[in-house]
Amino acid sequence: xxxxxxxxxxxxxxxxxxxxxxxxxxxxxxxxxxxxxxxxxxxxxxxxxxxxxxxxxxxxxxxxxxxxxxxxxxxxxxxxxxxxxxxxxxxxxxxxxxxxxxxxxxxxxxxxxxxxxx
Amino acid sequence: xxxxxxxxxxxxxxxxxxxxxxxxxxxxxxxxxxxxxxxxxxxxxxxxxxxxxxxxxxxxxxxxxxxxxxxxxxxxxxxxxxxxxxxxxxxxxxxxxxxxxxxxxxxxxxxxxxxxxxxxxxxxxxxxxxxxxxxxxxxxxxxxxxxxxxxxxxxx
Numbered sequence: 277x278x279x280x281x282x283x284x285x286x287x288x289x290x291x292x293x294x295x296x297x298x299x300x301x302x303x304x305x306x307x308x309x310x311x312x313x314x315x316x317x318x319x320x321x322x323x324x325x326x327x328x329x330x331x332x333x334x335x336x337x338x339x340x341x342x343x344x345x346x347x348x349x350x351x352x353x354x355x356x357x358x359x360x361x362x363x364x365x366x367x368x369x370x371x372x373x374x375x376x377x378x379x380x381x382x383x384x385x386x387x388x389x390x391x392x393x394x
Numbered sequence: 395x396x397x398x399x400x401x402x403x404x405x406x407x408x409x410x411x412x413x414x415x416x417x418x419x420x421x422x423x424x425x426x427x428x429x430x431x432x433x434x435x436x437x438x439x440x441x442x443x444x445x446x447x448x449x450x451x452x453x454x455x456x457x458x459x460x461x462x463x464x465x466x467x468x469x470x471x472x473x474x475x476x477x478x479x480x481x482x483x484x485x486x487x488x489x490x491x492x493x494x495x496x497x498x499x500x501x502x503x504x505x506x507x508x509x510x511x512x513x514x515x516x517x518x519x520x521x522x523x524x525x526x527x528x529x530x531x532x533x534x535x536x537x538x539x540x541x542x543x544x545x546x547x548x549x550x
Contacts, residue, residue, distance in 0.1 A: 280538075280541055283541065283544075283545055284513060284541065286487075286488055286550075287489065287509075287544070288513050288514070289487055289488075290481045290482075290484075290487055290489060290491055290494055290514075291410070291481060291482040291484065292410040292411055292413065292480065292481055292482070292514050293410065293413065293414065293417075293422070293479055293480060293482055294482065295410045295413040296426060296430075297406050297409035297412070297413070297429045297430050297433055298406070298433075299399070299402040299403055299405070299433060299437075301430070302430060302433035302434045302436075302437050303402065303437050305434045306435075306437035309434070
């Protein structure tokens with residue numbers, strides 16, 4: 277009885293039926309498919325642009341006003357020294373020197389409209 | 395000559411083995427189409443695959459399975475596949491091509507494809523395992539069992 281390898285070799289000696297696969301025809305087909313794909317992309321882009329232009333022509337009002345989102349100015353914290361706080365502070369400084377001033381954290385911080393503080 | 399063109403030439407040189415592989419699912423004409431389509435896909439790639447022959451076997455397999463699944467035509471294809479020849483007729487061979495074809499057809503398809511990839515595709519077990527989406531151990535085991543079965547059926 278022959279070995280496994282010999283049997284495998286005998287099987288291998290059978291030649292599979294020829295194939296007519298043609299690399300040149302395949303290359304040509306691949307090239308034309310790629311060209312078709314590119315043409316299709318251009319066609320779709322042109323169609324989309326034409327549609328957009330058509331809509332704009334039919335409904336010009338829709339496109340005349342472009343609404344931009346309103347940007348709200350950021351609210352800033354401003355220190356406001358009112359008359360009530362300013363006068364006693366000035367007196368305290370006159371009487372006891374600069375040490376009489378309160379620490380910055382202790383001062384009242386009031387959020388206010390930045391346009392008012394300008 | 396570009397890398398892809400060289401890969402296509404290499405794949406075309408192995409086309410007979412690929413066609414035989416496709417024949418496990420399809421008839422002669424459909425198998426031929428599957429190989430040619432895989433070749434077109436190879437040439438449409440932007441980058442050449444590391445192993446173009448293995449890549450082609452995977453592409454042929456996917457196409458063959460897809461086509462074989464396409465409903466009504468399946469039965470007709472299988473009948474045609476049984477009728478037409480898988481191997482070139484040769485008086486020099488000690489094995490009868492028709493008998494081998496019959497013996498191969500008696501094997502389950504998932505086993506038969508391993509035999510075709512190994513014997514006529516000349517691929518290693520690692521590559522066969524990748525193509526057939528099984529483990530290397532399973533590929534090896536299936537091949538060994540198939541060889542025993544073939545020898546039994548061919549009285550060798």
